[in-house]
Amino acid sequence: MTADVTRDDLARLQDSLTSTVADGAAPGGVLVYGSTTGTPAVLTAGIIAAELGETAPDEDTLYDIASLTKVVATWPLVGRALAAGFLDLDQPVRNYLPPMSGETPSGQATVRQLLAHTSGLRASTRLDLYRGSTAEPLHELLCREPLEDVPGSHRYINRGYILLGLALAHVHGRPLDVLASELWNGLGMQESQYGPVGRRPQVAPTEQRIPGAPRIWGAPHDDNAALMGGVAGHAGVFATARDLAAYATALLTAYQDGDALGLGAWLRNSLAPQAVIEPGLDRGLSWILAADGHVMYHHGFTGTSLYLAPESGRYLLILTNAVYNGQARTRIAPLRALALKTLSAT
DSSP states (O other): TTTTTTTHHHHHHHHEEEEEEESSSSSSEEEEEEEEESOOEEEEOOOSSSGGOOOOOOOOBEEGGGGGGGIIIHHHHHHHHHHSSOTTTSSSGGGGGSSSOOOOOOGGGHHHHHTTTTTTOSSSSOOOGTTOOOOOOOHHHTTOOOOHHHHHHHHOOHHHHHHHHHHHHHHHTTTTHHHHHHHHHHOOOOOEEESOOOTTTBOOOOOOOOSSSSOOOSOOOHHHHHTTTTOOSSEEEOHHHHHHHHHHHHHHHHTTTTTTSSSSHHHHHHSSOEEEEEETTOOSSSSSEEGGTTTEEETTTHHHHHHTTTTTTTTEEEHHHHHHGGTTTTTTHHHHHHHHHHHHHH
């Protein structure tokens, strides 16, 4: 156990994780609390899923991390692309997509606005509505959509990250999943990957959409990511607690070492508030900012969360497949609230 983590903190977190499972909010889960020094504390509860009997989750269980994709794949890749001169935060995203003619209202949103969810794009994203209706490529269909709001105010929008993923692939001339794999391999994240992944005991199933039908298992839970073959800027990544702990450690170490050109600088820049979400919470570049900017975090719809405290060098991550039992957001809210409170107090 790292010296930065108290036994009382761990006891409270274990109790909350255990209660979350006992209350039926998730079949099981893994929580890791660590820092840039020492050995992280790994807490577990429950089972991976009923389909796997009494098999308990651990650091190597592969979870669909849903919207954590935004901060584990798209956000760091955007940071690297900015440093390399492939992107500019304040230029329209259409500049970084294949050429389009005519009006592209949503394509005028800047990279910064897309990252910060202040673009004014349509909040509802239903790629299935495009199926069979046109021969235009996806980036054109998205860019030609009218704005739903005046840019500037905060509204969580998945389609902005879909566009960012498409832009990253275009400016590099390589698929998004290849770019992400190169990033993760460089950080020692050997198991992180875009789905679909094979059904196997190490993979946590998610939701059964139709009674009597097979449960989603190894395929992205997000419908839009699934329609994109599993590879998208907003969702689709599968990761283990071990890999996300390595990722958090790498980010925090780079931040503390004053990494001027890489992910440390990008993390520091991303702590600048871009919009108010609600009193006490701001949106930075991708991340939610809390505790007067001392904690940054993001959630995934399937029941996942990643919290960073850059100044203290601490992190906390939660991996569950809470959508296994239905809506995850409200059912694991107490565990998430305790995680934020714990990291904010350090």
